[in-house]
Amino acid sequence: xxxxxVARPGAxxxxxxxxxxxxAVVVFFALALLPGVASGYVVYIVPQYLLYGMLAMSLAxxxxxxxxxxxxxxxxxxxxxxxMGLAQHWDMAVNPAYVALLISIAVGGALxxxxxxxxxxxxxxxxxxxxxxxxxxxxxxxxxxxxxDITGGYNGMFIPRMSLTFGDASLDLSDDVPMYYTIxxxxxxxxxxxxxxxxxxxxxxxxxxxxxxxxxxxxxxxTPLYKTAAFAISGAIAxxxxxxxxxxxxxxxxxxxxxxxxxxxxxxxxxxxxESLLGSLLGAVGVAALSNYLTAITPEYWQLVLxxxxxxxxxxxxxxxxxxxxxxxAPRRPETESG
Amino acid sequence: MAELLRTAGLSKRFRGLxxxxxxxxxxxxxxxRCVIGPNGAGKTTFISMIxxxxxxxxxxxxxxxxxxxxxxxxxxxxxxIARKFQTPSVFDRLSLHxxxxxxxxxxxxxxxxxxxxxxxxxxxxxxxxFRHLPASVLSHGQRQWLEVGMLLANRAELLLLDEPTAGxxxxxxxxxxxxxxxxxxxxxxxxIIIEHDIAFIRDxxxxxxxxxxxxxxMSDSFDxxxxxxxxxxVYLGQG
Numbered sequence: 001x002x003x004x005x006v007a008r009p010g011a012x013x014x015x016x017x018x019x020x021x022x023x024a025v026v027v028f029f030a031l032a033l034l035p036g037v038a039s040g041y042v043v044y045i046v047p048q049y050l051l052y053g054m055l056a057m058s059l060a061x062x063x064x065x066x067x068x069x070x071x072x073x074x075x076x077x078x079x080x081x082x083x084m085g086l087a088q089h090w091d092m093a094v095n096p097a098y099v100a101l102l103i104s105i106a107v108g109g110a111l112x113x114x115x116x117x118x119x120x121x122x123x124x125x126x127x128x129x130x131x132x133x134x135x136x137x138x139x140x141x142x143x144x145x146x147x148x149d150i151t152g153g154y155n156g157m158f159i160p161r162m163s164l165t166f167g168d169a170s171l172d173l174s175d176d177v178p179m180y181y182t183i184x185x186x187x188x189x190x191x192x193x194x195x196x197x198x199x200x201x202x203x204x205x206x207x208x209x210x211x212x213x214x215x216x217x218x219x220x221x222x223t224p225l226y227k228t229a230a231f232a233i234s235g236a237i238a239x240x241x242x243x244x245x246x247x248x249x250x251x252x253x254x255x256x257x258x259x260x261x262x263x264x265x266x267x268x269x270x271x272x273x274x275e276s277l278l279g280s281l282l283g284a285v286g287v288a289a290l291s292n293y294l295t296a297i298t299p300e301y302w303q304l305v306l307x308x309x310x311x312x313x314x315x316x317x318x319x320x321x322x323x324x325x326x327x328x329x330a331p332r333r334p335e336t337e338s339g
Numbered sequence: 340m341a342e343l344l345r346t347a348g349l350s351k352r353f354r355g356l357x358x359x360x361x362x363x364x365x366x367x368x369x370x371x372r373c374v375i376g377p378n379g380a381g382k383t384t385f386i387s388m389i390x391x392x393x394x395x396x397x398x399x400x401x402x403x404x405x406x407x408x409x410x411x412x413x414x415x416x417x418x419x420i421a422r423k424f425q426t427p428s429v430f431d432r433l434s435l436h437x438x439x440x441x442x443x444x445x446x447x448x449x450x451x452x453x454x455x456x457x458x459x460x461x462x463x464x465x466x467x468x469f470r471h472l473p474a475s476v477l478s479h480g481q482r483q484w485l486e487v488g489m490l491l492a493n494r495a496e497l498l499l500l501d502e503p504t505a506g507x508x509x510x511x512x513x514x515x516x517x518x519x520x521x522x523x524x525x526x527x528x529x530x531i532i533i534e535h536d537i538a539f540i541r542d543x544x545x546x547x548x549x550x551x552x553x554x555x556x557m558s559d560s561f562d563x564x565x566x567x568x569x570x571x572x573v574y575l576g577q578g
Binding site for chain 1: 390392412413414416417421422424428429430431432433437440441442444445446489493
């Protein structure tokens with residue numbers, strides 16, 4: 001073969017996913033050991049970054065693998081957090097926090113499912129879908145502001161740390177170490193779940209839709225249903241992440257549903273690499289940590305610095321950091337043996 | 340041979356323009372048919388109505404005797420009507436294997452059946468050496484074959500090919516004719532091909548339907564069509 005072959009970002013998802021597993025094991029192992037070597041603020045803040053990462057993965061599924069960009073992830077996240085806050089006031093036989101987690105998954109999934117069903121069935125695509133999701137964020141923010149009797153309006157809502165209960169045994173998550181070891185396995189679980197989803201028939205069809213929706217449709221797949229399902233899964237995970245975030249931060253306010261936060265999620269995923277779940281997770285952790293650090297050293301200019309980092313990364317690697325790394329492992333030549 | 344596809348009075352109007360005017364057309368199972376005609380004859384409109392991408396203004400379409408006029412693209416694809424677009428429409432960034440696997444997921448089957456099918460399709464289309472490469476590295480002609488391969492992996496029974504040899508080299512065009520002949524003879528597929536390339540149509544040794552101004556001018560063997568005065572005058576622009 002004399003033809004020159006140009007490697008493109010994410011030229012072979014299979015290759016990227018294979019090498020990703022090894023990196024994921026190392027990263028999660030290191031995270032599991034972290035509270036042993038670090039303490040105090042690090043152990044407090046890393047779970048929050050991981051929840052941002054969970055939110056980023058919910059967008060990566062939709063945007064990186066389904067080709068559907070959403071600026072509405074913050075809406076589901078905030079709804080999850082409010083559900084967690086409201087549930088703490090309920091008097092029920094079972095642990096209200098567990099109920100709140102289930103409700104946040106159901107609300108995020110159902111809202112995304114209903115919105116997605118109508119939009120995708122009507123053939124709404126691309127930038128028009130983005131605009132609707134943007135509106136979803138703005139509406140959620142406005143509703144949380146206006147319904148101040150329930151949500152506390154601008155003042156926000158305080159949420160006590162949840163407890164884990166197993167039958168009669170109970171573990172209070174007020175301390176940061178048990179909280180850390182609750183959120184880390186859940187993050188790993190969501191990562192594994194999404195990897196499984198993407199490897200399934202559904203995931204393969206979803207990637208096909210990203211690449212060429214008309215072709216997939218002409219092969220006999222009802223693509224609006226696949227897109228609806230992807231959006232619903234994404235909304236459910238964003239809702240779960242939000243509920244955990246609410247109880248971890250002990251506070252939720254309307255800005256959590258806002259456009260600014262929604263945009264941040266898109267930036268995390270773009271920098272980390274939208275076609276990689278791990279890249280998106282680490283993009284969120286890395287950028288959130290960097291923002292936090294920059295706020296401390298340069299409170300005036302941190303957003304500017306972050307903006308420059310974003311522009312540079314996207315200019316250098318359109319597929320984000322994970323896309324750039326994955327491009328190195330993609331096969332580029334035909335096999336020499338035939339058949 | 341049993342009748343596979345029939346259109347009765349199939350018509351399509353775009354505002355004032357009549358693209359297809361009461362086309363009666365029959366295709367037998369296992370038959371290869373070329374549809375030719377000058378630009379604007381209504382060829383692409385015709386197969387777009389069969390695939391479901393366009394809705395007829397009048398007339399009916401029957402597939403295996405069943406009226407499919409109102410069925411969606413997806414429903415027709417499920418029944419086995421598969422369309423190859425004029426420009427190659429494949430999944431550029433996915434490997435050839437992934438392209439074919441995705442196509443094979445369209446119908447219920449086991450993983451082993453799909454694997455056998457994919458291997459078979461890679462052999463038929465002579466694309467096996469490239470199976471782990473992204474489709475973007477293929478030549479234009481190879482991409483066209485990959486798309487035909489995807490329709491096979493999708494277990495299509497009726498292939499609608501819109502100018503499959505457009506932009507191909509003479510060698511690729513000849514290979515494509517042989518490929519389509521193999522599909523019909525060895526795999527019992529039925530094929531409707533829109534073409535301009537006379538050498539290709541001759542290689543195919545298939546009956547030809549000539550469309551002109553949205554109507555069927557004639558349907559006959561290649562030789563009969565090539566010698567027909569009316570067809571010649573249409574192609575010379577006097578029709």
